[in-house]
Amino acid sequence: SNPTLTLNDGRAIPQVGYGCWQIPDEQAPDLVGQALKAGYRLIDTAAAYGNEVGVGKGLRESGLPREDIFLTTKIWNDRQGPDAAKAFEESRLKLGLDYIDLYLIHWPCPQRRLFVETWKAMIALREEGKVRSIGVSNFTDEHLAILVGETGVTPTVNQIELHPYFQRTDARATDKTRGIVTESWSPLGRGQELKDPVIDAIAKAHGRTPAQVVLRWHVQIGCVVIPKSANPHRIVENISLFDFELSDDDMKKIDALDRDDGRIGPDPATFC
Numbered sequence: 001s002n003p004t005l006t007l008n009d010g011r012a013i014p015q016v017g018y019g020c021w022q023i024p025d026e027q028a029p030d031l032v033g034q035a036l037k038a039g040y041r042l043i044d045t046a047a048a049y050g051n052e053v054g055v056g057k058g059l060r061e062s063g064l065p066r067e068d069i070f071l072t073t074k075i076w077n078d079r080q081g082p083d084a085a086k087a088f089e090e091s092r093l094k095l096g097l098d099y100i101d102l103y104l105i106h107w108p109c110p111q112r113r114l115f116v117e118t119w120k121a122m123i124a125l126r127e128e129g130k131v132r133s134i135g136v137s138n139f140t141d142e143h144l145a146i147l148v149g150e151t152g153v154t155p156t157v158n159q160i161e162l163h164p165y166f167q168r169t170d171a172r173a174t175d176k177t178r179g180i181v182t183e184s185w186s187p188l189g190r191g192q193e194l195k196d197p198v199i200d201a202i203a204k205a206h207g208r209t210p211a212q213v214v215l216r217w218h219v220q221i222g223c224v225v226i227p228k229s230a231n232p233h234r235i236v237e238n239i240s241l242f243d244f245e246l247s248d249d250d251m252k253k254i255d256a257l258d259r260d261d262g263r264i265g266p267d268p269a270t271f272c
């Protein structure tokens with residue numbers, strides 16, 4: 001089973017999804033197909049990943065009813081502003097879908113000051129029924145305050161870098177206060193944190209893998225989590241999370257792994 005969380009627009013999002021960053025377009029049909037077979041129903045891609053064609057092919061070839069799948073894609077930085085509706089249409093056509101479940105602003109790019117205009121375009125796409133839910137990625141609370149202040153529309157999700165060495169306690173708290181679901185990207189710290197002795201000890205105690213422990217930690221802190229794997233065994237492993245539970249003590253030990261220098265990806269204050 002793959003439980004869902006309820007978004008602030010009333011829609012349900014599966015809590016564990018398949019992340020398509022760094023999946024080559026030509027491998028995407030097969031890997032997305034394997035993920036769907038393993039039970040994933042949330043598939044996360046982006047225009048910038050260069051694999052929307054392959055991901056769409058994988059969705060269609062699965063034979064699953066469209067309404068059973070929750071597909072996320074994202075607008076890339078250079079298409080923000082007046083170009084946003086056109087960029088959406090390009091993504092939609094590449095994916096070969098009538099509608100997208102969740103459309104995200106990939107990065108705020110605060111220096112360009114286009115995210116409010118982009119957000120207004122996304123609100124219009126939702127009103128036209130082309131997108132079911134709208135959200136953001138890599139937004140700080142400062143960016144969220146501007147969006148909500150200028151449009152009155154709160155994003156359903158904020159997808160941010162989040163893993164045991166970079167736990168984003170403040171960002172999670174402010175997202176929650178605003179009624180925004182936090183989604184964790186690079187939830188495994190790109191694989192590095194799986195070697196941590198604390199994680200390893202917890203894994204051994206539960207008879208699980210380090211990746212399952214880290215992903216289960218994301219689930220128990222209330223995040224949506226989208227691990228990427230190009231390996232069929234690890235694809236299955238990464239969604240086999242709902243037949244065990246971490247104790248309060250396990251959770252506290254993982255909480256203590258947070259580091260000041262844990263960020264791996266770019267800083268949203270400057271990246272564009």
Ligand code: A2P
Nearest residue numbers: 186187188189190191211227228229230231234
């Ligand atoms: P691979 O695709 O070969 O499985 P993140 O989602 O944090 O960005 O991490 C993705 C990285 O972690 C990839 O390099 C992926 O490699 C690796 N990875 C994904 N799942 C597992 C797993 N269950 N065990 C070990 N490594 C994993």
